[in-house]
Amino acid sequence: MLELRKDIFADERDDNLKEIGKGTQRQDMLGHVTGTSTYFDDHKLQGMLHLKVLRSPHAHARLRRVDTMEAERSPGVRRIIRGADVPVNLNTLLSLINFGKDDEPSLAVDKVRYKGEPIVAIVADSPREAYEAIAKVRVDYEPLPAVFDVEEALKPGAPVVNDVYPKNTFVYHDVYDHQKLRFGDVERGFAEADHVLEQRYQMSPIEHAPTETNGSIAAPDTNGRYVVYTSTQALFFSLDTCAKILDVPSNTFHFIGGTVGGGFGGKVDTLTEPLAILGAMLTGRPVRYQLGREEEMQFGSPRGAERIYIKDGVMRDGRIVARKIRAYFDSGAYTRLSSYAVVKCVAHLPGPYTIPNVHGDVYCVFTNRTPATAMRGFGVTAMDFALECQMDKLAHLVGMDPMEFRILNAYRDGDMKAHRREAKNTALIECVQVAAEKAKWPLREEVKRMSSRKDGGGSRAAISPTPLEPALQRAAVSQQRTTYDRAPAAAAVQPPPSAPTPPAPPPRPPASSPSHGATRFSSVFGTRRR
Amino acid sequence: MAKHRGRGIASINYPIGMNLGGDPSQALVHSNPSGKFTVSLSSIDLGQGMKSVTRQICAETLGVPVEDVYVDTADSDTGPHCMGSFASRGTHRVGNAVMAAAKEARGVMMEAAAEELEVNAADLDTDGRGNIHVKGAPHRSISTKDVAIAAQFKQGRTISGRGIFLVPLSEVNPETGEMSPATCYAHACLVAEVEVDDETGEVAMVRMDSAYELGRALNPRLVEQQLVGGAWMGVSHALFETPEPYYPDPAHGPRDFVEYLMPGPGDICPHDIAVLERPAADGPFGAKGPGEMCANPVLPAVANAIFNAVGVRMDELPITPEKVLRAIKAQGGARPQARR
Numbered sequence: 001m002l003e004l005r006k007d008i009f010a011d012e013r014d015d016n017l018k019e020i021g022k023g024t025q026r027q028d029m030l031g032h033v034t035g036t037s038t039y040f041d042d043h044k045l046q047g048m049l050h051l052k053v054l055r056s057p058h059a060h061a062r063l064r065r066v067d068t069m070e071a072e073r074s075p076g077v078r079r080i081i082r083g084a085d086v087p088v089n090l091n092t093l094l095s096l097i098n099f100g101k102d103d104e105p106s107l108a109v110d111k112v113r114y115k116g117e118p119i120v121a122i123v124a125d126s127p128r129e130a131y132e133a134i135a136k137v138r139v140d141y142e143p144l145p146a147v148f149d150v151e152e153a154l155k156p157g158a159p160v161v162n163d164v165y166p167k168n169t170f171v172y173h174d175v176y177d178h179q180k181l182r183f184g185d186v187e188r189g190f191a192e193a194d195h196v197l198e199q200r201y202q203m204s205p206i207e208h209a210p211t212e213t214n215g216s217i218a219a220p221d222t223n224g225r226y227v228v229y230t231s232t233q234a235l236f237f238s239l240d241t242c243a244k245i246l247d248v249p250s251n252t253f254h255f256i257g258g259t260v261g262g263g264f265g266g267k268v269d270t271l272t273e274p275l276a277i278l279g280a281m282l283t284g285r286p287v288r289y290q291l292g293r294e295e296e297m298q299f300g301s302p303r304g305a306e307r308i309y310i311k312d313g314v315m316r317d318g319r320i321v322a323r324k325i326r327a328y329f330d331s332g333a334y335t336r337l338s339s340y341a342v343v344k345c346v347a348h349l350p351g352p353y354t355i356p357n358v359h360g361d362v363y364c365v366f367t368n369r370t371p372a373t374a375m376r377g378f379g380v381t382a383m384d385f386a387l388e389c390q391m392d393k394l395a396h397l398v399g400m401d402p403m404e405f406r407i408l409n410a411y412r413d414g415d416m417k418a419h420r421r422e423a424k425n426t427a428l429i430e431c432v433q434v435a436a437e438k439a440k441w442p443l444r445e446e447v448k449r450m451s452s453r454k455d456g457g458g459s460r461a462a463i464s465p466t467p468l469e470p471a472l473q474r475a476a477v478s479q480q481r482t483t484y485d486r487a488p489a490a491a492a493v494q495p496p497p498s499a500p501t502p503p504a505p506p507p508r509p510p511a512s513s514p515s516h517g518a519t520r521f522s523s524v525f526g527t528r529r530r
Numbered sequence: 531m532a533k534h535r536g537r538g539i540a541s542i543n544y545p546i547g548m549n550l551g552g553d554p555s556q557a558l559v560h561s562n563p564s565g566k567f568t569v570s571l572s573s574i575d576l577g578q579g580m581k582s583v584t585r586q587i588c589a590e591t592l593g594v595p596v597e598d599v600y601v602d603t604a605d606s607d608t609g610p611h612c613m614g615s616f617a618s619r620g621t622h623r624v625g626n627a628v629m630a631a632a633k634e635a636r637g638v639m640m641e642a643a644a645e646e647l648e649v650n651a652a653d654l655d656t657d658g659r660g661n662i663h664v665k666g667a668p669h670r671s672i673s674t675k676d677v678a679i680a681a682q683f684k685q686g687r688t689i690s691g692r693g694i695f696l697v698p699l700s701e702v703n704p705e706t707g708e709m710s711p712a713t714c715y716a717h718a719c720l721v722a723e724v725e726v727d728d729e730t731g732e733v734a735m736v737r738m739d740s741a742y743e744l745g746r747a748l749n750p751r752l753v754e755q756q757l758v759g760g761a762w763m764g765v766s767h768a769l770f771e772t773p774e775p776y777y778p779d780p781a782h783g784p785r786d787f788v789e790y791l792m793p794g795p796g797d798i799c800p801h802d803i804a805v806l807e808r809p810a811a812d813g814p815f816g817a818k819g820p821g822e823m824c825a826n827p828v829l830p831a832v833a834n835a836i837f838n839a840v841g842v843r844m845d846e847l848p849i850t851p852e853k854v855l856r857a858i859k860a861q862g863g864a865r866p867q868a869r870r
Contacts, residue, residue: 002753012808017590019590150778209790232574256605297790369780425810
């Protein structure tokens with residue numbers, strides 16, 4: 001049951017609109033309820049082939065030898081794809097916005113870094129024949145020590161998960177193994193506090209569990225183009241990722257999405273499109289690649305685990321005066337999107353509360369497990385769990401009602417947030433008041449009268465003197481170019497490859513040369529204030 | 531051995547759009563000669579209702595009935611660039627792009643109508659039912675269909691518009707973390723009531739009461755669908771789900787829905803929701819976005835309710851019966867806290 005509380009913030013709205021605010025029936029309702037909405041997998045094309053991948057049984061191993069001789073002779077096999085067949089085998093998703101280094105192969109070449117990592121793709125007449133051929137691939141593995149715990153991975157001598165990041169952490173601003181947040185002086189805050197409480201929280205990975213697993217169908221189109229039916233959540237994100245991996249101009253592809261059978265963040269990684277298209281390029285036939293349920297659940301990238309330590313200083317009257325947080329995001333074997341979530345998490349600290357001293361260190365750590373990715377509430381869900389459990393404990397510690405404790409500490413319009421921007425348009429206090437009303441949770445009259453629009457700012461807008469550690473000097477800027485800057489003028493005049501032979505990978509730009517793209521997109525590497 | 535009830539709360543906020551911005555979306559709007567409009571997007575409707583919300587935004591901005599607008603999505607040949615459907619950015623980013631495109635199209639439509647009615651375009655208004663009339667003189671009017679016919683076949687005008695919305699990319703200070711992460715935030719508070727069985731460690735949901743502030747509920751029924759579904763995802767995250775039950779030990783991973791448990795129909799409880807609307811200065815009609823944040827308060831609210839019920843702190847997710855039972859045993863039995 002949903003109740004619209006039009007009485008609250010009424011003076012900030014014009015409610016006399018014609019279409020906005022109406023519960024109009026959704027445009028696609030008829031298709032959904034009659035089962036006629038089309039999903040990517042409804043595009044069964046004539047002559048369609050099926051792609052399946054051989055996945056590593058080891059969490060960490062060197063590939064001594066991969067023998068596909070017998071698999072090639074297996075019935076129904078049309079093409080076997082190896083890492084060397086992928087034009088730009090190494091990629092990182094956020095190279096599209098110039099964040100991070102290419103660290104993940106489409107097909108493993110020298111090593112596998114998580115159980116389930118794809119090594120060989122086989123295109124066959126049927127899924128069954130593809131699986132039968134996969135069973136005939138002989139791989140000589142040399143198992144390597146693996147690391148699964150984020151804090152173990154940071155210890156000296158821990159196995160190196162991903163050679164691109166030899167310290168097992170993503171690198172921020174070219175020098176730091178974590179993203180910092182420094183606002184005021186937490187140590188002084190702890191010294192002044194009546195109580196200090198330090199706690200540890202842990203969230204395990206979580207699977208998106210979409211009804212429809214990740215998948216796509218790619219087919220040669222007229223004029224050397226390829227049409228791609230996909231379940232992606234981000235059409236151009238996937239299209240541009242494929243253009244980079246397959247080293248062709250982006251207008252080679254006609255991507256068609258549409259109805260998605262559940263996303264929740266798990267259909268951004270472009271897990272199937274590059275190999276499906278490459279399969280179509282190499283065979284000249286439509287190719288379908290869809291993950292099975294076990295693949296989706298174990299190897300299709302989950303919400304990553306997070307470990308969080310929170311230390312708070314609180315006064316007897318309930319004011320939180322210092323909050324120090326250390327958190328580890330378990331990225332699995334490759335970066336994907338966890339590096340981005342770390343910065344988002346830092347921006348979220350210390351939660352929707354005004355605390356004068358805040359200190360945060362958040363790490364993106366590599367371990368030998370399935371790479372993690374985005375999921376609903378990315379970068380925030382686990383931190384909110386930790387923060388709000390902690391808030392409950394603090395309220396208990398000082399003997400306050402947990403609702404009133406939150407209202408007392410809630411941020412208000414005009415307050416300074418820990419990322420040094422003024423809080424505006426806040427509404428936490430009103431949400432707590434209304435939830436209390438709904439739940440028949442008694443609040444004192446003076447607490448009921450508090451408002452997000454009153455008593456903020458002033459001393460609450462101040463930034464306390466902030467001690468900083470000596471800054472590490474950055475080496476020469478070494479980011480790669482963005483995918484959008486990848487020589488578009490030269491590429492545009494070349495026709496897309498019509499022959500099934502993929503072009504050789506282009507020479508990579510020298511690592512030390514700062515590029516036009518680095519300047520334009522160096523979002524997290526500078527200090528310019530917006 | 532007994533069942534104990536407890537209540538817990540959590541309050542949260544959530545940023546709208548990709549952190550730091552730099553995530554553009556574009557939209558194109560055009561009319562056919564019958565005055566029916568198409569919105570062309572490459573954006574994806576994941577089932578959350580992107581098509582419906584942008585349709586309402588377009589209709590409201592153009593001043594035409596919602597039936598006269600159709601939203602076409604998810605085609606890279608016809609839809610202009612969009613960063614994607616994630617980060618609670620659909621309503622805010624794509625909605626703003628559609629609004630900008632619809633404003634431009636409305637401008638042309640009003641010019642075309644002005645030429646037909648031989649008045650100044652500034653003196654015209656739409657009635658939202660498919661007519662354009664002179665302000666204060668509703669009898670001097672023309673239908674949007676006749677305007678579209680005149681624009682196409684007589685005046686040679688395209689009733690169309692382009693829109694883009696981009697929050698400029700923010701830098702991040704390496705030493706302090708200073709940054710501009712988002713332009714607006716949604717808010718929520720949720721009260722969860724649970725019943726904990728101290729013999730089995732099982733936690734049953736009894737009810738949820740919540741308040742969500744999300745700028746403006748552009749379509750309250752779609753908002754309700756998001757909030758109800760999202761809260762259940764939160765319950766599932768709190769009590770059931772993980773592909774690594776012994777994390778960080780990766781063993782015993784579930785492979786299908788028999789092994790990967792989620793709440794079923796029998797686990798559902800009443801959820802009473804209030805929606806607050808404090809418009810965002812840069813949201814389309816003030817809207818923020820309910821998408822992701824609705825699941826977040828549930829996890830800690832459930833953990834806090836378990837403490838209230840039996841006195842154990844559950845700091846590791848998911849809160850399975852095994853963990854609850856071990857915690858109760860470790861403290862020598864259930865210790866119900868003050869009922870609230």
